[in-house]
Amino acid sequence: MKKLLVLPGDGIGPEIVAEAMKVIDHLKAAGGLELEIEQGLVGGSAYDAAGTPLPDATLEKARAADAILLGAVGGPKWEPLEIALRPEKGLLGLRSGLGLFANLRPAILYPQLAEASSLKPEVVAGLDIMIVRELTGGIYFGQPRGVRELDNGEREGFNTLVYAESEIRRIARVAFDIAAKRAGRVCSVDKANVLECTELWREVVTAEAASRPDIELSHMYVDNAAMQLVRAPKQFDVIVTTNMFGDILSDEAAMLTGSIGMLPSASLNEQGQGMYEPIHGSAPDIAGQNIANPLATILSVAMMLRFSLDRSDLADTIEAAVGRVLDQGLRTADIMQDGKRRVGTAEMGDAVVAAL
């Protein structure tokens, strides 16, 4: 039987994960889903309980699981802590500890929510981009890093951007494989005109594409990509990029849809083991008020069924159910519009279960 580790995390994490669990429980009861489920601590809540954002027990459970469902981590409460103890380190520790190098972040505009975008309808209608972000390398994990004292007595902060050929090659392959099931176009984003590390990135991605006649590869500098996402986002099919550039561009792309509360993500390793989470954060300001949107987490369950649990059929079912709930006019506060019915977190989760 497949194993799922559930990590609610901080802020709105527990409440949105609770709604996703309703969906999973329903599929276990009615959809023939077999799944052994464990819970674990990560982030600020783990720090509060165990003095570390990533307890050994959590990492062990994660290693033993086929899939991990994560809510969100972080909050102002833990911001005064040093970087090594912050909630984010729990997330980063899971990513690197499990080798989750491939982060898939779709930016999809739901037709029912077209109005929510700050962009003109004609610019974003039908938007469907997949951002493939490298997740266990680059400047996020590069050594050396820290703060040192200079001879003149002042301090200097430093980090290292580093990529080996093999790291670049494997993320390029993931992007190519995903694109092959879509429009077949991959845009690799770098800053090869300034950074030697990303000059190597461009070279390796280009070489890797040579054996992929099914893929149309282009390259773009990151500053231009940030512009093009605003100007004409529909020009993109799949974007593949580094950890840091992917962090920035995937959030920008997500916001083009105007409904970041709708977007799931998957982080996969070479064995197909995956961690699934909404791309929005822990939103501590609205935690515990039953107003957060659980749909991104529920859609993360769909990605999990597709990529780690070999149940694409159930993934399709969930996505269709979410579509129906939107068609019914149900909206949480973040996606509320005139003429629609405003519902809370729990009511939205129940509605999806009812629509299943």
Next chain:
Amino acid sequence: MKKLLVLPGDGIGPEIVAEAMKVIDHLKAAGGLELEIEQGLVGGSAYDAAGTPLPDATLEKARAADAILLGAVGGPKWEPLEIALRPEKGLLGLRSGLGLFANLRPAILYPQLAEASSLKPEVVAGLDIMIVRELTGGIYFGQPRGVRELDNGEREGFNTLVYAESEIRRIARVAFDIAAKRAGRVCSVDKANVLECTELWREVVTAEAASRPDIELSHMYVDNAAMQLVRAPKQFDVIVTTNMFGDILSDEAAMLTGSIGMLPSASLNEQGQGMYEPIHGSAPDIAGQNIANPLATILSVAMMLRFSLDRSDLADTIEAAVGRVLDQGLRTADIMQDGKRRVGTAEMGDAVVAAL
């Protein structure tokens, strides 16, 4: 007498600079502007003529000048060259050689061009953000950098992000001084939850703000900033950030206006010496066709008069003249709209001179 060095550069650089020179010549003849003018080579055209994107003669002339007017550099012709010989290195060499650490990039929506934005009018109407980008430090210039071979035989590319306290402090001061003449709000953008270097950035900016009761300082992670620029850009007054984040966010912000052909920039050193250039690139695909928009370069002349030549009066005159030309309905191809009159590069320059 003040000295100006003119560096037309590559692509559309020479033709847009030629229009800016018409404006300068007019101000010399009719506006009481005293200025000694020299020309120089930089970028790909310098490489073609002298084998290097930044000839010693150019750097010497630049050091002796009060202000530098640059067109743009770069083009596919020089992309096969190694990084050290590319046109971009000419630009980076000028920035670091002259210590031009403060890059001011306004993102302003001209009311006459409100339609050009891909964002909804209500989201961007009246947009006026100033991005203050650190320009001579960070990962652009950090050492060590390059490509090395690992023990297992594969190559690894690496770059170093590094900031000393003094570098952070001086750019924060520039941002505070600029904000003091605007709405007084500065948002410092970093990735302090992941990168130690930008944790120091946040600490130093915060400390520097303690003696500035006139400034309201906030902090934002770069991924969130990339989102907020799309969601609600008018929340920002002044943004201060690192070289790399500034490269990305300033281009994103510029594109919010939809008229990147309209936006100038200034790069200043501690002595007030400055380099002025349009933020758009060299657009080699349209070079030599008399269709490029010269207004960003002409508006760069206005910034130059204000920041390096102590002639704010003439800067105001130029900006007013550009407004009048837009009011008259004249548009280059990039900002063309129904019902307006399409003009070429030279005609646009002439129109500004006529409006002066």
